[in-house]
Amino acid sequence: MRNILKNGSLLKANANKKVLKMKAKFIPLYIAALSISSVSCKKFLEADPPKTFSVSEVVFQDEKIATSATVGMYTSMNGFNSQFASGFLSILMSITADDYYYGASSYDAYKNNDLLPSTSYLDRMWSQPYAIIGQANSVIEGVANSSLSASVKTQLTSEAKFVRAFCYFYLVNMFNKVPLVIDTDVNKNKTLPQSTKQEVYNLITQDLIDAVAGLGDAYASAERVRPNKKAAQALLARVYLYTQKWELAESTASLVIADNRYKIPTDLTTVFTKTSEEAIWQLLTVNVSTTGVNTWEGFSMVPNNTTVNPLYRIYQTTLDAFAGTDKRKLIWTTEQVFGGVPYRYPSKYKYRTATPVVEYNTVLRLAEQYLIRAEARANIGTAAKISEAVNDLNVLRSRANAQPSLSSNLSKADALLAVENERRFELLGEWGHRWFDLVRTNRAVQVLSAKTNGFTASDMLIPIHEEILKTNTNLKPND
Structure with a gap:
């Protein structure tokens, strides 16, 4: 079949009916391969198609199939437990920061x-x-190489660029220097050297x-x-914040905040539901292995019953830092007693399993945009901007009754300290925000020394795994 796909003339020589029959057999396999490729951890670029496979000749000539291949990116993010984007x-x-720890030894290297x-x-x-x-x-x-309509091309390309930016954002913030893979040339990409943090940004x-x-x-x-314009602006506002472009971070976050489709609901139990008015971008529940799972975080963290040991x-x-009246502590964390000892575990996601689905994995939400704008305004630093920054923080504190x-x-x-604290309370346990915040503001050593004796600047560097280093001799350790 690869030879058939490689030779476009053979495809064209077939009758349309025969071509469509071949597509029907092959395309689901291709899309499935895209969707599950992130499960493997052994190779550098598991998702690249074979060099002999001409994607545009088959997959991207049909709008529905091309859209399915695009949506497959989100399936890869959320289809299985213990994956990069599924919690x-x-x-x-x-755990590496100071949000929470694991009650067994599995993640001790992160906790310590x-x-x-x-x-x-x-x-x-x-x-x-x-x-x-x-x-x-x-x-x-x-x-790019297809005959799809211009509007479909723009939509699918824009979604793919959003997803690519999203993944690189986390790669560069974990590992600092990473290879910039921007095409499907496997032979070239498997030996790419690391690009600088600025080049990645x-x-x-x-x-x-x-x-x-x-x-x-x-x-x-x-x-x-599926991301829309506001989702792209929301992530772009975060990027501007991380790269200290304060005015751009402020103005871009303001565009999202001004969209009246997104609201700060007073009921905290609705924030992480699939119908949340605060959600800007969520991952659809597509689990393919465990019946009833809504989100993998909920499945991992919510105890089986009220008598078992809550491990997270x-x-x-962290609990003591909340104001006594703060509903985020009362509603987004839950106490469970085990062996006579009370523990509180993260419970933004309430369901271990539920049918029908109630909750989606929330990736971007409106509260973060208020926090981005507040931090940008505080860094601009005029009295007027600081006052506006405090107003943004008080929107969230008011919602939480803090x-x-x-x-x-x-x-x-x-x-700026108020922003740091508010991000700690509001974004507890979400997408590594606490760790990335402490590292990017050079606060990690001061703050995390209280958790880990002897925490130093070198502990802010996340090492590249030794098996990854073996796949590309041009990779250098992150130390």
């Missing part, structure tokens, strides 16, 4: 900030994002600018499970 990044980075190139699971944090990037590159190339930024230009405000599906335990220092409200007369240093 594992959130879990590992939250003693990560080595041999540490379990680090390979997934590299290979799985790259697998999804491979899928995105396949979509971008396939669409340049690609991320351009991909998101392109996605903003190409995506519409309307979602491509009935739910918020929030640090007491008393008292913050004063608008804070100094710049106090305003």
